[in-house]
Amino acid sequence: MSNSQNKTDVILIGAGVMSATLGSLLKELAPEWEIKVFEKLADAGEESSNEWNNAGTGHAALCELNYTSEKSDGSIDISKAINVNEQFQLSRQFWSYLVKNNLISNPQDFIMPLPHMSMVQGEKNVEFLKKRHETMTKNPLFQGMEFSDDPETLKKWIPLIMQDRPANEAIAATKMDIGTDVNFGALTRMIFDNLKTQNVDINYKHSVEGIKRTKDGSWELKVHDIDGCKMEYHKAKFVFLGAGGGSLELLQKTGIPEGKHIGGFPISGLFLVCKNQEVAEQHHAKVYGKAKVGAPPMSVPHLDTRYIDNKKSLLFGPFAGFSPKFLKTGSNMDLIASVKPHNITTLLAAGVKEMGLTKYLIQQLLLSKEQRMEELREFIPNAKSEDWDIVVAGQRVQVIKDTEAGGKGTLQFGTEVVSAADGSIAALLGASPGASTAVHVMLEVLNKCFPQQIKEWEPKIKEMIPSYGVSLANNPELFQEIHNSTAQALRLSEDLQDNN
Template structure:
């Protein structure tokens, strides 16, 4: 067995949407750099980025209630919603740039317009939703949002959800037509095709076994070629670990100080998917409800119109579950293997703190199919169990770390961890993840290549015109960008057709 040794400028681990975004950004900024990608599966976008493994929501905080918290004085804090919306606008601009410059084509294969809605029941929740609507609808980023608590209006918006509803409990919804459904699997595959055409070397069925620092400060990767069985050694000045749930164990292998006192807690998900085309046709929106008490934010129940393989689908979920694997294709020893002397206290502290979450996950794991259908009936009163099948969604690994909030704090977000010298970075965490991939990868560039940012800025501004600008404070600029990206991505005519 021969040991192959190769040198390159940049190594990307994992062929998901994050590596695809970073690789394509770098190819525009420094076309001469050599980039090598390693992916343990046979194709791009097969794990967390796959269209069946995530909600496909273009997360812009249009419908997700957990991004707007009620403060003690009763007012609504919309700062997080604004932040996430602005981050999604960066993705829209970058995708538009790629389409406009013929680097990817047929945007309708990965993004479609779909109304985003929030739906709540009960007087208290209705009052919260109304306050949220009032706080958001004055903001330029959330223009066009409507609120209704009139059953007749709701029947127009969501006939499937309103049909057969016997409860006289208060019910209300907000609706905004500028939402999107994004097929991140399709987008990832398009980006990797583009990278291949730019001579990026993509190695499928290659597993990274170890990462070590060399004497000149580069990183050497020990890589196992699954097909040939050979071990290869690849070195690069910069490494990005974008392996979804598989990133934490690889980050731990680097031994960088920033990798200490960080743990991961895996949460799996299930969706119900509708197999009856007549039912699918009666719903056209992504409708997000409110998380149950003790439930993690990413387990908010939602009924989604999705386009998968250009076919309209209807999914409901997610039901949380527990598996010790960090990836769907991972090992049952992933969780226990990630516990190290430097993070054991962090992990234990999280265990004590998150009793409600643990209890919630145990309850979810124990749910029978009939119980899941009962939960679905809170959304669709007339749902028939024979119309719905179970799909296992992707694994998410929530980051656990010591923060100002205390030891072993569970983080619900996407986080970049990088070495002080910027030579290696890893992406950890879950939602809003893929929707904000462009923002997150710009953060990687800023943290890891500060010396080039001044030189790169004009090109970044060409690709992403609102880079470094607050859209909320520049409503005319936002309007201009939103209109132009909608046009390029084909989100305009269709919006008119639905109204």
Template sequence: MSGMQKKTDVILIGAGVMSATLGSLLKELAPEWEIKVFEKLANAGEESTNEWNNAGTGHAALCELNYTSEKADGSIDIRKAVNINEQFQLSRQFWSFLVSSNLIRNPQDFIKPIPHMSLVTGDENVSFLKKRFKALSDVPLFQGMEFSDDPEKLKEWIPLIMEGRTLNEPIAATKVDSGTDVNFGALTRMLFDHLKSKNVEIYYKHKIKDIKRTSDGSWEVKVQNLDNGKIEYHTAKFVFIGGGGGSLPLLQRTGIPESKHIGGFPVSGLFMVCKNPAVVAQHHAKVYGKAKIGAPPMSVPHLDTRYIGNQKALLFGPFAGFSPKFLKTGSNLDLICSVKPNNLCTMLAAGAKEMALTKYLIQQVMLSNEKRLEELREFIPNAKIEDWEIVVAGQRVQVIKDTEAGKGALQFGTEVVSAADGSVAALLGASPGASTAVNVMLKVLEKCFPQHMKEWEPKIKEMIPSYGVSLAENPELFQEIHASTTQTLGLGQKEPLHR
């Protein structure tokens, strides 16, 4: 077997935004390392990263209410919001470095400025939003946030949402003009074009069949060429599994102790899409509401301006669904095959705990187009069914694991699982996902290459000036970096709203 093995330094599994980011970081930090990428599909960024498979929000906690919780004493806990915003700033800095170094070009093809807004109705929610606004306004990262509970002002901000609305209860919104719409599919394709120019070998239509440890501590990856069925074996000192929902089964194949007692629960998503220019022109923002009582965090309704290709569109959703597949292009056996003796109790415990989620998903699956239109009309009272179509978004696999709180806890964030020796790492989970890819991949480097971090740190700080520093606690540095990345990424332009 060893005679057939092809050796390399790094293997990246999956051609999504995570592998693209890690590969791009490594090519700057260790340009002499050989990197190979294996992707089951025919192109980069076709699964979770694809622009139609996610909301395209540059998640910086500017509008996502589930990142700020109300404590028992009525105060607002903003720690998670500050943390996520700082993580997004790292992404902006790295993308800016790539653009200013001419490693990628035309940033307007993947990132555009879009106001981020939160919108609520009812006395209790308006009170919450006002307290949230006051708490965040003290943090430099949230500079420029505006609050209004004046319907006339809201008609200026969101005319499409306010038109035809019956104002029988209080309504309020916050707005931050420095929000972004990010086409992660376009960004990922740019990054892989860059990596190809740096002699990274990228193999499309190649499926990973197995991952095994070799006697010298390396990893042997068994790969099938889907065009001709041929099996190849590649070995590397380090393997990163960035296969979206497909990461969990591959992580389980490694057999590392850290892969035990972890399960996954797949949730699919649908969006309603409007491409009617007359309607699209009336809305220019990403407007996030509040999840309904009993609904999971990933169900927060939002109406988004999106730029996909050269077309501007509106997306509303998400509507959750259920499929046993871990990927859109996966198998109906994915969920059942992921249940192992070591995670069976974890999965069963989650099932018992998450009856509310199960009920919610059943209700969502049963929704008719008329019911979806009703939910849309809570945002756009005058919405017409003929202006909207349904798009099936990506699959997300929510991590289930045992925590201090007990067995079978459902996790809604993004997690990295790595071997104790750092030789293999896998990315699991969902939101905020792609927006925080740079932060997540820096954590992979810290976990898996601790022996190199001192040597790499000067280059990391050149690429990401705030690395290791809290921007929330250094407002002058934040102002400097924010102004610089805004200019480099072309985010200073405001698009007028047409009514």
């Protein structure tokens, strides 16, 4: 093996939607900076960002019931829903900027308009959904949300779900027509194709084997060129670890104190995919239900229309699976290798606290296909087993850390940025809402890691993302203006769709 060493300004590890977003932001803000990308697989967007490895939901809290909770006094807390919605608005604005400036084209290849719906069964849940609807529609972000518990209306909204359903069943749904289906794999590949034209050095089949701090404060990466069978050494002033589940291992290798006392627990996802196109054509929405009592937030069942490879598909899930791998293409030793002296007590504490999650995972692993079909039949009463196949979706690593609120070994269900005190390196950990909020998360990276430049960059950021630093929930006119302009740029308006 031969060795070589190179210096650059920025290194992005992992060619997923997060690195794509950060790379494109930096290219607009500091076009003179040299950027290198290292990805161990053969193409961009092949792990968590891949269209078959995530739900493809443009998470804007329009349908996800786990973002709204009922308080002890019976009122509905929508604060998390507002945060998630505003974060997705940032993504829409940045994607619109990329389209308007010809940095990516054909937005319909990665984003499509699709109603987002919540559906519940049982009188108590119907009452909850009604109160949720009343609370949310008072906020400008959710105006236009419709509620119905009328079977005839529901038959028009969700004919496949209402077919052969008992007439006396208490059932209700809300509907937001402004929802979206997002192909994050296609979006990631589009952005990297553009970055390549801007002289970003993208290296596929390159695996980062080591990372260490040098005397001058920069970072040196030991990179294995898989096809070339050689080891390379690359130095950068700033490094972003955007390798999905692989980020935790790389973070641990940096040795930064901020990476201590953090562990991870891998959970894989399974979906049922409809192979009968006649059935798939009868459904046109993303319909989210309510998680069963004791089930974790990522287990919310949903029946999704998807657009993949320009074809309409229908998926139901997720069902949880288990693999010790931290990536779908990872190693069976990933989980064991992540256990370190500094995080073992954190992991053990989580094991004691999360017995409910352990029980849930075991139950999920023991499900037969027919038992999974029974869960699907709560959505589609007449679903036939021969019409559905099981596919393994992406691998997610849930972050475990010590927190003030939750104590030692607290399981985190969101997306988290861990950065060095001097901002020279940052890692992205966690799962949903993930890709939908990529722009918000990468703006957080810029604020944490480039405090000296952020003031200078602000005018350009506001050009790309007009609502930067502004609450859209508190500025309904600005929200409407931005929503309309992004809908037009991304071809989400009905009249523009009809002309395709």
